[in-house]
Amino acid sequence: MKAFSRTRSRRAWPILLLLPLLFILVLYVAPVLNLVSISFSEHSLKEGVIPGFSVGNYARLMHDSFYFEVLWRTIRLSLLTTLCCAFFGYPIAFYLTRTSGWRQTIMFIVLLMPLVTSVTVMSYGWLILLGRKGVVNTLLVKLGFFEMPRQLMYNETVIVVGLVHILVVFMVIAVAASLQSINPALARAARSLGASPFTAFRQITLPLSMPGLRTGALLVFVLSMSAYATPTVLGGTRVKFLSYLVYQQAISLNNWPRGAAMAVILLIATTAILALASAYGQFRAQRRQSASETATSTMAPERAGD
């Protein structure tokens, strides 16, 4: 009887998987495949998309230095955003796990505010702050730091500031979850064994919170690589992100194949950087393990016979 129900439940699990699988196929795999296929078709102003197979879009992009400049800026600023989010997010997360009650609640509300507010509204908020007649300029002129208002908007720095503002919450939540799962007795054990608070943090808490830092970095990086509204509003007409170029091709110029090819390259670049990062992480972990193994094998050479 029991064996029967077990075989039946074993047969049942693919059916359970079917629904989510279908969901992913229809809503994710199909559009991406469609995007890839469009990127290989040609385009003319009169006829629009011409079905077929050609690598023309990619070939033209390879010679487009402007496109690569924007791609490189997107990657560079996304990495910088990720770094800043880690730098600012980690201490916030650390504080968050060590506080409770209303302080924690207020922290969370402040952190989540940017997510609840529309990105466009928020970006215009930056405009009010940093514009030529904005609060910061007025203040700096009055205090005598600037002789006259300067352009603080429409540069790379302000894009990173804006992105960090929105995305830091993902880092904070990921790191806080990871910190919360660390047994507080571990840091105390390290202290009792002679580690200063800083050493205990560096050798125990930090390495154990790495998974959270990795998850947070992944989220922030992916989200900022594909960010559209924030870099568009804060970067203005001169400093563009790749998502804006894709939008321009697909919507303004109606050149879907070229836009698709740009999007595919963005997808590949993002995936490649993530793969590189994870490979490096695994390489480090392996080297650490082999290092500790040699340490113990020199200690107990008879271990092999055990």
Added chain:
Amino acid sequence: MVYLDVRDLQHAYGSHRVLDNISFTIAKGERLCLLGPSGCGKTTTLQVLAGFVAPDGGSVSLNGKRIDDTPPERRNIGIMFQSYALFPHMSVFENVAFGLRMRRMAKNEIRRRVSEALELVRLPHAGGKTPSQLSGGEQQRIAFARAVVIRPSLLLLDEPFSNLDARLRLEMRQELLALLRSLDIATLMVTHDQEEAMAIADRIAVMNRGRIEQIGTTTEIYDEPVSLFVGRFVGESNILHGHHVASDGATACAEVEGIGRLWIRASARRPEPSAATQIMVRPERIRLSGEAVGTADQGWNSVEGVLEQVLFLGHRTEWTVRCGDHRLMVWQGLSPDFTAKQGDKVILSWRISDTVAVPEERAQ
């Protein structure tokens, strides 16, 4: 010789007093156990000694030196945590070596001392494993090795057996005792389990509501509890409510309603006649029989009762006997030669020297 001297520790979380004048000493090589229910302040006391909690008042001296302002990392106190707190991202070797690395010892010396420590806990080949590859008992032994490898001035054990299953617990109790004896370190253990406390400790301090109720050797605590709380918390007790009628030099006498007069072992305390008192008798000290074992002159108290229940548990038989308004437990270890059925009249006898009076519990 006093080695650890804890004096008048006071601590409160908000309006909740967790430590109320905690004072005790530990001699060199002595094992003291703080025993009490959860929330009695024993863990806070441990945290104060470790340096993780700064008390509101009081002082701690170790080997003649005040350590109140010494941070945890400079106290040289080994701690075995309740959860063991082994570093999960380090191998067993690195775990045990951690304290030595912090002391900037030479690599060879570290290797030698770690393998010595692993040898001591009988896990010489575990160095390359990670903590998650070890069983609960093995993890505990590594935690012990890590705490003693630094040659601590004081060893703190926080509920050392609470994470082990019942069978392993008995095994590890003996093993830990053997290790502690061989190392001869001043040790403070914290537990809520009286059997563990009696097994490991030389002396026990029974704590309740932030105070030490009684501190003494294991036999003193068991045989001469000074309060109802101690008598109840350490082992099982029959408690009879009565009041004093007389006391002369060697013995005292109390009247218990529905039972009659009972003789009480002499104690330093001299209660007023007619003062309310509680009389305590351990269930394993009572004998069941058809007739009284001896008279008061021969050193015996006898009480008549009606047998209510018999439970045979293998290693002992538990009898429940009703005497007046009281219900008494009687435990007999050997298979009893005396047999009786439910509802039979029986005589309970116990020595006057096993009859302890404790004052009426203060209103809290």
